[in-house]
Amino acid sequence: MVATDRLNQTSNILHKSMKRASSIAHLTALDHPFKICVIGSGNWGTTIAKVVSENAALNPQLFASEVRMWVFEEQIDGKNLTEIINTDHENVKYLPDIKLPVNLVATPSLLDTVKDADIIIFNIPHQFLAKIVQQLKGHVDSHVRAISCLKGFEVGAKGVQLLSTYVTDELGIECGALSGANIATEVAKENWSETTVAYHIPEDFRGEGYDVDHKVLKALFHRPYFHVSVIEDVAGISVAGALKNVVALGCGFVEGLGWGNNASAAIQRVGLGEIIKFGQMFFPESRVETYYQESAGVADLITTCAGGRNVKVAKLMAESGMSALDAEKKLLNGQSAQGIITCKEVHEWLETCNSVSEFPLFEAVFQIIYNNLPMENIPDMIDELEVFR
Numbered sequence: 001m002v003a004t005d006r007l008n009q010t011s012n013i014l015h016k017s018m019k020r021a022s023s024i025a026h027l028t029a030l031d032h033p034f035k036i037c038v039i040g041s042g043n044w045g046t047t048i049a050k051v052v053s054e055n056a057a058l059n060p061q062l063f064a065s066e067v068r069m070w071v072f073e074e075q076i077d078g079k080n081l082t083e084i085i086n087t088d089h090e091n092v093k094y095l096p097d098i099k100l101p102v103n104l105v106a107t108p109s110l111l112d113t114v115k116d117a118d119i120i121i122f123n124i125p126h127q128f129l130a131k132i133v134q135q136l137k138g139h140v141d142s143h144v145r146a147i148s149c150l151k152g153f154e155v156g157a158k159g160v161q162l163l164s165t166y167v168t169d170e171l172g173i174e175c176g177a178l179s180g181a182n183i184a185t186e187v188a189k190e191n192w193s194e195t196t197v198a199y200h201i202p203e204d205f206r207g208e209g210y211d212v213d214h215k216v217l218k219a220l221f222h223r224p225y226f227h228v229s230v231i232e233d234v235a236g237i238s239v240a241g242a243l244k245n246v247v248a249l250g251c252g253f254v255e256g257l258g259w260g261n262n263a264s265a266a267i268q269r270v271g272l273g274e275i276i277k278f279g280q281m282f283f284p285e286s287r288v289e290t291y292y293q294e295s296a297g298v299a300d301l302i303t304t305c306a307g308g309r310n311v312k313v314a315k316l317m318a319e320s321g322m323s324a325l326d327a328e329k330k331l332l333n334g335q336s337a338q339g340i341i342t343c344k345e346v347h348e349w350l351e352t353c354n355s356v357s358e359f360p361l362f363e364a365v366f367q368i369i370y371n372n373l374p375m376e377n378i379p380d381m382i383d384e385l386e387v388f389r
């Protein structure tokens with residue numbers, strides 16, 4: 001009886017997932033297949049390029065097979081990285097030992113990469129976004145749609161902005177976000193992960209089959225090993241993705257000090273509270289439920305604090321006394337621990353708003369990295385400032 005129930009249950013699950021897969025497979029672009037490009041070829045940039053290239057090859061009615069990936073050109077042993085990627089189908093510097101699909105084409109020119117693209121996926125360390133977006137101005141049609149996979153904020157004359165909002169404001173194109181518990185190397189190895197894509201359907205939507213909607217985004221990013229949930233809350237997933245990197249630095253400090261799991265859990269508790277509070281104060285359109293219902297949020301906080309680059313860099317700082325930038329350089333071979341910049345951006349914004357004291361963990365991380373505050377002071381800093389909660 002129990003065995004029969006199990007069998008029925010398994011067959012129901014199989015039926016549902018086959019139905020879902022076939023409904024995605026039967027989507028058709030009615031005008032021309034959507035042409036995809038990826039801007040960025042780092043650890044996550046290359047991984048996402050692999051994911052979407054696989055889907056592009058499998059769905060010719062919906063996507064053009066060739067996916068271009070912009071590479072910030074550099075030489076590896078006297079050879080251009082683009083040439084290595086296009087010949088050996090491997091990004092030997094930022095994603096070694098992972099075979100890339102042959103329909104993924106590395107391109108050194110930014111403008112050639114976006115030429116005729118229908119969907120642009122931004123995936124670079126966020127400190128380079130402004131420069132890239134400025135180069136794209138005037139070269140992207142207003143009907144192009146975009147997804148930002150970046151984690152961070154833009155802080156400037158307009159205050160604190162989501163990176164997707166920055167893209168929309170500067171380029172005049174609709175931009176959503178992708179964020180989740182996604183250590184790139186695990187996704188690249190096709191170990192099962194979940195992610196969240198958030199996208200608002202714009203007012204100039206041209207109709208199903210002619211434009212990007214939630215079904216198209218699911219077809220673009222969902223893989224058997226990379227399960228995608230598509231929602232509307234761009235702000236919620238972006239705030240969570242940016243700020244968990246700051247919390248992860250805090251976890252790295254206490255880990256490097258040898259304080260153990262309780263201390264790391266305490267940092268994550270305070271950190272989650274500050275993430276939610278930041279979202280509610282500065283992005284009131286974000287939904288608190290997103291943080292625990294979606295992969296972007298608590299799940300991303302857990303995976304990043306367990307094994308991400310930010311935690312590793314902070315741990316090395318604690319163990320060696322190195323500066324954040326030296327530790328990043330030593331450990332990451334050109335990759336970026338985004339929390340180092342994000343905590344500064346957050347501090348500057350909170351100072352402008354006179355709200356520094358309401359975010360004791362974010363402020364402690366900033367003071368440790370930029371003003372050499374002793375890491376051992378974290379518990380006291382949190383206690384002293386937490387009275388403002």
Ligand SMILES: NC(=O)C1=CN([C@@H]2O[C@H](COP(=O)(O)OP(=O)(O)OC[C@H]3O[C@@H](n4cnc5c(N)ncnc54)[C@H](O)[C@@H]3O)[C@@H](O)[C@H]2O)C=CC1
Pocket residue numbers: 040041042043044045046071072073094123124125126128149150151152182183184185334335336337338
């Ligand atoms: N790696 C990961 O596990 C994940 C990363 N993310 C986010 O995705 C975004 C991109 O991260 P990654 O692809 O991992 O990048 P990365 O950390 O691997 O950075 C290296 C990339 O930066 C490029 N770069 C270096 N100098 C540059 C310059 N002056 N201008 C333009 N590009 C330059 C390099 O060419 C290389 O492509 C970040 O915001 C990150 O937080 C999100 C989820 C997972």
Ligand SMILES: O=C(CO)COP(=O)(O)O
Pocket residue numbers: 151180181182183184245248300303304307308309310311336337338
């Ligand atoms: O964003 C990430 C996981 O979702 C990656 O985190 P790190 O940049 O700390 O490796």
